[in-house]
Amino acid sequence: MPQLKAKSLEMRTPQATKTAVLVIGGAEDKVHGREILRTFVSRSGASNAYITIIPSASREPSIIGGRYIRIFEEMGAQKVEILDIREREQCEDPYIQASLEACSGVFLTGGDQLRLCGVLADTPAMDIIRQRVRSGQLTLAGTSAGAAVMGHHMIAGGGSGESPNRSLVDMATGLGFIPEVIVDQHFHNRNRMVRLMSAIASHPDRLGIGIDEDTCAMFERDGWLQVLGKGSVTVVDPTEVTHTNEPHVGATDPLNLHNLRLHLLSHGDRYHLYQRTVLPAVYRISS
Amino acid sequence: MPQLKAKSLEMRTPQATKTAVLVIGGAEDKVHGREILRTFVSRSGASNAYITIIPSASREPSIIGGRYIRIFEEMGAQKVEILDIREREQCEDPYIQASLEACSGVFLTGGDQLRLCGVLADTPAMDIIRQRVRSGQLTLAGTSAGAAVMGHHMIAGGGSGESPNRSLVDMATGLGFIPEVIVDQHFHNRNRMVRLMSAIASHPDRLGIGIDEDTCAMFERDGWLQVLGKGSVTVVDPTEVTHTNEPHVGATDPLNLHNLRLHLLSHGDRYHLYQRTVLPAVYRISS
Numbered sequence: 001m002p003q004l005k006a007k008s009l010e011m012r013t014p015q016a017t018k019t020a021v022l023v024i025g026g027a028e029d030k031v032h033g034r035e036i037l038r039t040f041v042s043r044s045g046a047s048n049a050y051i052t053i054i055p056s057a058s059r060e061p062s063i064i065g066g067r068y069i070r071i072f073e074e075m076g077a078q079k080v081e082i083l084d085i086r087e088r089e090q091c092e093d094p095y096i097q098a099s100l101e102a103c104s105g106v107f108l109t110g111g112d113q114l115r116l117c118g119v120l121a122d123t124p125a126m127d128i129i130r131q132r133v134r135s136g137q138l139t140l141a142g143t144s145a146g147a148a149v150m151g152h153h154m155i156a157g158g159g160s161g162e163s164p165n166r167s168l169v170d171m172a173t174g175l176g177f178i179p180e181v182i183v184d185q186h187f188h189n190r191n192r193m194v195r196l197m198s199a200i201a202s203h204p205d206r207l208g209i210g211i212d213e214d215t216c217a218m219f220e221r222d223g224w225l226q227v228l229g230k231g232s233v234t235v236v237d238p239t240e241v242t243h244t245n246e247p248h249v250g251a252t253d254p255l256n257l258h259n260l261r262l263h264l265l266s267h268g269d270r271y272h273l274y275q276r277t278v279l280p281a282v283y284r285i286s287s
Numbered sequence: 288m289p290q291l292k293a294k295s296l297e298m299r300t301p302q303a304t305k306t307a308v309l310v311i312g313g314a315e316d317k318v319h320g321r322e323i324l325r326t327f328v329s330r331s332g333a334s335n336a337y338i339t340i341i342p343s344a345s346r347e348p349s350i351i352g353g354r355y356i357r358i359f360e361e362m363g364a365q366k367v368e369i370l371d372i373r374e375r376e377q378c379e380d381p382y383i384q385a386s387l388e389a390c391s392g393v394f395l396t397g398g399d400q401l402r403l404c405g406v407l408a409d410t411p412a413m414d415i416i417r418q419r420v421r422s423g424q425l426t427l428a429g430t431s432a433g434a435a436v437m438g439h440h441m442i443a444g445g446g447s448g449e450s451p452n453r454s455l456v457d458m459a460t461g462l463g464f465i466p467e468v469i470v471d472q473h474f475h476n477r478n479r480m481v482r483l484m485s486a487i488a489s490h491p492d493r494l495g496i497g498i499d500e501d502t503c504a505m506f507e508r509d510g511w512l513q514v515l516g517k518g519s520v521t522v523v524d525p526t527e528v529t530h531t532n533e534p535h536v537g538a539t540d541p542l543n544l545h546n547l548r549l550h551l552l553s554h555g556d557r558y559h560l561y562q563r564t565v566l567p568a569v570y571r572i573s574s
Binding site: 161162163188189190193194197212230231232242243254256257258260261263280281 | 447448449450451475476477478480481484499502517518519529530532540541542543544545546547548549550551552553554556565567568
């Protein structure tokens with residue numbers, strides 16, 4: 001049966017692949033089952049996949065890019081290349097643009113999310129990725145810093161170990177692939193619940209998504225996200241909040257947030273971004 | 288005006304004092320405004336207060352007890368004494384029982400909550416405190432370990448920095464003054480959100496109350512709790528939870544909890560233990 005399944009994946013053309021956006025909490029398994037990275041390759045077209053790796057967040061782009069090249073090649077992708085974009089000007093390079101127009105999967109590595117946004121935001125390369133993701137031609141994955149940039153608002157840094165307050169988190173503008181969400185990564189591993197709640201208090205029109213290490217929130221184009229991997233995806237939903245202190249009060253004053261809704265999701269659980277409904281793994285409709 | 292208020296407090300007799308249970312997250316201000324400790328003395332009868340300090344949680348009961356004696360005396364309490372209970376047998380001592388029958392306030396210090404429960408649980412001394420608190424004759428306060436023991440189920444220890452799971456928290460039996468709650472203290476200061484959620488997942492008939500340092504959840508006899516101090520009180524309410532994984536699954540598997548309700552409360556906010564309603568400080572009815 002597993003062989004049959006693998007074969008049917010191989011026979012799919014990239015056009016028939018169901019694209020998705022994989023938001024990975026960092027430190028994903030690169031050695032053993034590699035479920036998350038395997039799913040990325042599969043959603044990029046499996047043996048027909050043409051994957052580009054953008055390591056711009058990293059200060060060691062060749063090393064980190066090289067590691068992912070080997071992994072994706074081992075998994076049977078047809079073509080894998082690094083787009084070593086270090087300067088904004090490179091985003092106008094016709095070769096890079098042609099690669100982004102032709103590929104079936106883009107992988108954003110970890111590193112520094114501010115650096116990644118600084119290089120990519122508002123560039124022709126970025127426009128190509130966004131437009132092709134939106135129209136279902138391209139599967140996108142980002143891990144760690146590559147996950148942080150997914151929302152319109154981005155967490156650039158922050159603290160832990162104190163009472164929630166608005167000054168606890170530093171916000172910036174992300175790449176906006178999924179503008180509705182504010183992503184936080186290495187989530188429970190680095191005790192980031194408080195900074196995500198603080199971010200959501202200042203942006204109550206967004207949804208907080210905290211993703212643990214070796215865990216992925218995979219967003220489908222129909223609005224469902226599904227959890228893959230070994231940890232939790234935490235959803236912080238401020239829709240029903242009845243009271244919060246105003247942003248103009250002291251930024252270090254403790255935060256009020258009354259009637260926050262919170263979901264701890266794990267492998268196989270689904271959550272609908274627009275309906276705000278949650279579906280346990282046991283009721284999963286196979287796709 | 289402040290003088291008038293102080294005077295009216297002084298004129299109250301202990302009988303007229305509105306008793307309460309003050310659950311303090313540890314490290315309460317002992318030097319400056321001392322709002323929480325001052326409220327404890329006021330609720331114990333102000334200048335008519337007769338306060339007993341139970342330092343049984345601590346390995347240095349004389350030092351910690353001595354510090355609180357000086358503070359409560361400075362605040363004008365009529366009588367303050369340490370009940371230096373180190374062994375269960377002392378809980379049958381007629382002198383200790385007489386003190387507990389006569390006093391208007393009991394203060395449980397920090398230290399080790401297992402030690403405190405080991406000494407006090409199921410003793411005649413404990414029965415006196417519980418019965419007098421219940422009938423509104425006695426104000427009770429506990430800080431840190433003294434706060435942890437308030438519920439029927441007690442958090443004895445636990446971890447942080449990993450995905451929520453049932454093995455992350457060690458539970459024991461508390462002293463049960465407020466059986467409905469599971470208290471966690473030094474809450475955001477020590478990143479304890481995950482262990483409280485894990486505790487609540489295993490006891491979904493209880494309410495999680497996480498209390499930050501220098502912060503107090505003051506429980507009135509009518510079911511309202513009010514927040515005092517400088518940090519947050521976090522309420523984790525599982526009433527509406529639609530799904531959680533069963534306790535019999537692997538204890539280290541990541542926890543599912545769908546539709547948890549969460550409140551971040553701060554100074555002046557109120558929450559009703561039975562109605563599960565929240566009242567922002569701005570709508571506070573003066574008492």
